[in-house]
Amino acid sequence: MAEASTLVFGATGALGQHVLDALAVRGMSPETITAAGRNPARLAELASAGFRAATVDLSDAAGVAELVRRHSDIVLISGRDENRLAQHESVIEAAKNARHVYYTSGVRADDDRFEINADHRATEKALAASGVPYTILRNTWYIENYVQSLAGPRFTGVLAAATGDAVVAAASRKDLAEALAVVVATDGHDNVTYSLSGDTDFTYADIAEAMSVVLEREVAYRPVAPEELRALLGKTGMDEELVSFLVSLDETIAAGVFARVGDDLSRLLGRPTTGLVEGLTAK
Incomplete structure (x- = not known):
């Protein structure tokens, strides 16, 4: 396993940027965090702020695997691409030797009445079957x-x-990012699923x-x-x-x-x- 370091997929998105800020507030050194995404301008800004930066397309399975291999903890912020389920499964497959995987899912992802959560539901199942310790954070609608x-x-x-x-029961991105940072920075969250509502x-x-x-x-x-x-x-x-x-x-x-x-969200916060x-x- 790689030395202790955290890889954040989706770091250049709106939620990801808040997650990086929240991890730093929780005392994690930026040099131990790799921000991964597809926005080169934003990645350059993050590198200037002290974070490691990596340009990656989640559809590039080989590139994803190489990046995951160098990190102990993997934060997978769910994307919006049409093939996001395949992307998520690629990350999970690459992370089987990781220390922990954190995944931002959707509220009520276990309820198959809601097609909006189909990819989340399948990703959660893949994560549970992988054998790697995981934490799932089912995020509500953003304010x-x-x-x-x-x-x-x-x-x-x-x-x-x-x-x-x-x-x-909408919540702000900052609240949801802070909850994720709390879970990443503290112990006791192995194989736990949190349902996060305002x-x-x-x-x-x-x-x-x-x-x-x-x-x-x-x-x-x-x-x-x-x-x-x-x-x-x-x-x-x-x-x-x-x-x-x-x-x-x-x-x-x-x-x-x-x-x-x-009340999982307010309890974590x-x-x-x-x-x-x-x-x-x-x-």
């Missing part, structure tokens, strides 16, 4: 996902969504109210049927594939996938989770 939804309400005063009366089940009316504060204008939630949402999005010039994805996502939220599952307004305005 920051609603930042991109501010554009419409900014001009219309309406948050339209096909989510019905669903609730979402402290509060927010309704879409709550989200509209938070947007009102952020935008300094009144915003109201207007529930719409999926087909009405499809028509509204189509009028913006959005391509059909993205429209279908967004409508399907709202339908999944309406089914309750992101409702609260417990040792404090309450971040609220909507703070999450929508954080940098």
